Amino acid sequence: MFNFLKKKETPIIEFYCHPSVQGIIPEPRPANKHVPEWFKSIPPTMPSKDNVNRPNMTAKKCMPMLDAMTLGYVIPLCGDLGLKSSEDLRQIEVFNPPQIKLAEFHNLEQLGPKAPGMPAPPVKFINHWVVKTAPGWSTLFMPLVNNNLQNPHFTCLGGLVDTDTYPKEVNFPAVWHTPNFDGHLPAGTPLVVAVPVKRDSVPRECSVRSMSDKEFKAIDDIRKQQNTRVRVYTDELREKRK
Secondary structure, three states, X not given: OOHHHOOOOOOOEEEEOOOOOOOOOOOOEEHHHOOOHHXXXXXXXXXEEOOOOOEEEOHHHXXXXXXXXXXXXXXXXXXXXXXXXXXXXXXEEEEOOOOOOOEEEOOHHHHOOOOOOOOOOOEEEOXXXXXXXXXXXXXXXXXXXXOOOOOOOXXXXXXXXXXXXXXXXXXXXXXXXXXXXXXXXXXXXXXXXXXXXXXXXXXXXXXXXXXXXXXXXXXXXXXXXXXXXXXXXXXXXOOOOO
């Protein structure tokens, strides 16, 4: 009855762009909309059986893999981008569409003389989406998890930005992998996944020690549970995702 009195909560993460490209460029989407085709195509079980005659499960049933691949929000390439690369990858050209810039280059010297796997300057993908987070939250930009089989041409470098105090476009430098490429990346090609991170929830220090008797027993109990039934982690120990 009094919902109109409730204070509007600030979203943890939001994406916005210039009005001139709103509705024209592809929008960021939850990562669960970008589960790679190679993963979707895996059958859930194998023909072989385990010691109690149950079908052995494949990676399709590995919830840690799926949870990692569906975490965060994917920022896409904002339009069709042409590229050409030489056989030794020392020369790369980009061809931007006439009304929007999608890529340029970083100077290779910025990465020092021993940058691994970078004979040519890194391609810098121009991002037209501003990422803004609630106070105390940063955004981790990183390559899509387990998705290099679907997008083998490049890998964007990772970065952590305090997007609560820096609500401005963040661009994505990338290593180009494919020699003799002469084609284009289509609009909507996934570039990075953006994961909001609460800064004060990430500890600066960690503890490294041997396990206690209680901890050893906990591991042994889980092992025994897994020996008596399937899906112990998925159904009993894993927190259900909303």
